[in-house]
Amino acid sequence: MTAADHMAGFLARQSRQRVDFDALAGAADQGDSSLPCSPGRRQVLADAAHELVRRGLARLPAGQNGWDYSAHPPLPLWVKRPSLPRTTRTRPGPRAWVPQLSGLAAVQLTPGDHVLLDPVNALLRDRPDAEVVPVAERSYELYGDEKYLHGIERHRLVTRGILDVTVHLRARPASAPLAMYELGPAPWMLIVENSAAFTSLREVLGGWPDRDQVGWLGYGAGDQLIASLPTAVDAFRERDHPVDRLLLYADLDLDGLECARQADVRGRRAGLPALLPAVGLYRALLTRTARVVPTVPAARLREAVSWLPLDMASEVFDLLACGRVLRQEALPLPVLRARLDPAVPLLAQL
Known part of the structure; x- marks a missing residue:
């Protein structure tokens, strides 16, 4: 996968229209362990930003104030996801959460939260003692995408202590070794x-x-x-x-x-x-x-x-x-x- 592919995957998981480019660059770094130390990193990131535009996935800042000119080539400070047509959303109805996730009943959840949580609920219902495996493996199993759970430790439900990666997802980080x-x-x-x-x-x-x-x-x-x-x-x-x-x-x-x-x-x-x-x-x-x-x-x-x-x-x-x-x-x-x-x-x- 290219840097643009890793950025596109990260962009697809964001809820805000405007996304800091530092976060996109971090996604590219996570996807390619050689990139952070590469002398050509800035050019790779610049090319990836323009590739996102070509794919119709992002818009770059129009004015100079939206760019970092501290080195060459210049990099955007942020990108904007294209606006989606407004649709009428039906809020998901109440779920029968397993006991381990009973705390979710008191939380206002978004449709995106349900996409995340429904497979977890099924996992805990069917295999509550599932072996703890690397996050990417659980991500592929539950969502058909090994990158879906990337950065899950920063999700608001995790940082608030409602969702636990080990206890609920039965997963653990698998960082590249030193x-x-x-x-x-x-x-x-x-x-x-x-x-x-x-x-x-x-x-x-x-x-x-x-x-x-x-x-x-x-x-x-x-x-x-x-x-x-x-x-x-x-x-x-x-x-x-x-x-x-x-x-x-x-x-x-x-x-x-x-x-x-x-x-x-x-x-x-x-x-x-x-x-x-x-x-x-x-x-x-x-x-x-x-x-x-x-x-x-x-x-x-x-x-x-x-x-x-x-x-x-x-x-x-x-x-x-x-x-x-x-x-x-x-x-x-x-x-x-x-x-x-x-x-x-x-x-x-x-």
């Missing part, structure tokens, strides 16, 4: 956000003279880390190689820091240690030349940098508040290799 490499026996893992920095660190750590000092190396793949980090629990158990220290080295920008905070929360819920900043690598990165970008709200910055140690948080806040960021690519392999000294304990340097 890419992990066991480079040595040490009980720690360093996760690296970008592919270039990951490749450089894999070369340096893979050739570390004292193998007992080296542990796991993980590839975070940008925002996908938030969903994939809990899968590390299984890998540690399967290899009988647990960790007591989790480190993250990501870009020093708003997205990288917000991703770190969210991944930390998800990881700890899964039973992992706290996700800590790789302070040594960040210190090295802070000596490099920053890149200029549009500024972002100070309130979001303060919350994002709170993941860092206090002294570093202040320094990074000042950097980002001035519209400057540091990408991992600013610390290339030769500099990285020179900064990591085999005569000094490795973990202390990270």
Whole structure:
């Protein structure tokens, strides 16, 4: 499926006429794990937006105010679904809900809610103890579409605690696994956000003279880390190689820091240690030349940098508040290799 296909599927599930393009881009990212890190991502998204127009599924903003011109090609800030002819709708009559869904009797449900809930009601009536399977498998079984339940955790009935994915849908998330490499026996893992920095660190750590000092190396793949980090629990158990220290080295920008905070929360819920900043690598990165970008709200910055140690948080806040960021690519392999000294304990340097 193409990026446009994933966007079209997401668009079809929306109830509002106007849909933020960030949400559509997120649907494309979810459908293609290589897209978030692709240098051509922006062009792919732009082409997909125009493909939606060609299919008659969306209209793009008419004025300049509806576009993001921060990079090329420009991207719409939102799209509008075409207006549908007005029809007279008959509100569905009362349903005989199974006991597990009895709370729905007190909720005002839309026709779309009934499309979602009727197969769930039948499942709980006929197979209340059905084995819990990945969400996409249950989605295909109940709706004939593996993508239908994508994002179900954000549905208002789920966020209000009325519908439970595990208890009622008998399903569980099946996030793409975290890419992990066991480079040595040490009980720690360093996760690296970008592919270039990951490749450089894999070369340096893979050739570390004292193998007992080296542990796991993980590839975070940008925002996908938030969903994939809990899968590390299984890998540690399967290899009988647990960790007591989790480190993250990501870009020093708003997205990288917000991703770190969210991944930390998800990881700890899964039973992992706290996700800590790789302070040594960040210190090295802070000596490099920053890149200029549009500024972002100070309130979001303060919350994002709170993941860092206090002294570093202040320094990074000042950097980002001035519209400057540091990408991992600013610390290339030769500099990285020179900064990591085999005569000094490795973990202390990270």
